[in-house]
Amino acid sequence: MTVVSPAPTGRSRNPTLARVSFVLGGLSALGVAVLLVLGLIVSPPATVQGETVRLVYVHPAVAMIMFVAFGVCALASLAYLWPRTRSPRWDHLAGASAEVGVVFAAATLVSGSIWGRYSWGIWWTWDALLTLTLMLFVVFVGYLALRRTGGDPVARAKRCALTALLAFPLVPIDHYSTSWWNTLHQGDTILRIGKAPLIEGWQLVTMLLSFVVFTVLFAWILLHRFEVESMEARIEDEGYVWAIAERRAEGR
């Protein structure tokens, strides 16, 4: 009896993906360069914060991307669990986005700690926002560990999707913690209901630009990470085929 297996195919990179990646990568590089010029040279220091106000051009944007990445992970997990939209691609997107989110969570925690040392005189405090951000980081590191467990890929994907959905409520709680509780961490700088933004002029322009630049950068990283996730899944799926073929070749 012969069961014909799906043969590995040597597809090169999708031209559309390559083009999108080129555009996003170029825009990211250009955006980061402009952001550095505006943030470090053009925008003036603040009255109270002095030069450290320049951290406002990176830290909040990085934190926002962390939330977005975990949000994308949750949405993709929901799409995977929903029977009508179930596809391995959603699982790959969830895994890719969670990993990017964890990196941005680490960057948020480290840059926030450095800023806190200057503003509050301490590297760390168990403030609601800081603690919840740390919890998000730890929970999604656990999620990534869960993705590395063995067993049936479909059962694993379902487990991971459920975990992501259970972890997601931490995101809005973390984001709104400065409004819901008295925290050492300051609240929103720009989106203040019924109030003017706390910054203006070049500072406001640079901060708004930082959100755009980091969003484009996130899209570019996610695209690459999604491709990696898809290729790893393909290798895992077809690795058995190749291993047998290698043994066959050895036996000749």
Place this chain on the structure above:
Amino acid sequence: MSSPVTAGWGYVAGGYGAIGTLVGGYVVSVVRRRRSLTRRLHSEVAGLGTSGSPTSGGPAGVAEARPGIPPVTAGRDREAATAATEEGS
């Protein structure tokens, strides 16, 4: 002792440096992983042939090539295929 102005720039450098190192390092690692996996997939496919026919060097027909090796399917059908071989032998 450093002045407050100098100290301020030190924290700015620390914050930008930390984000640059973490995100930049991650970007480099992802791009390298993608390139490495692409090369691996291409090289393995090139080594095996792509048509899947028994004469092409592809994995089809593996079951007959060596006794005891189950017929091959990918992913979750693997166990079912192995069981089918054992029943048939």
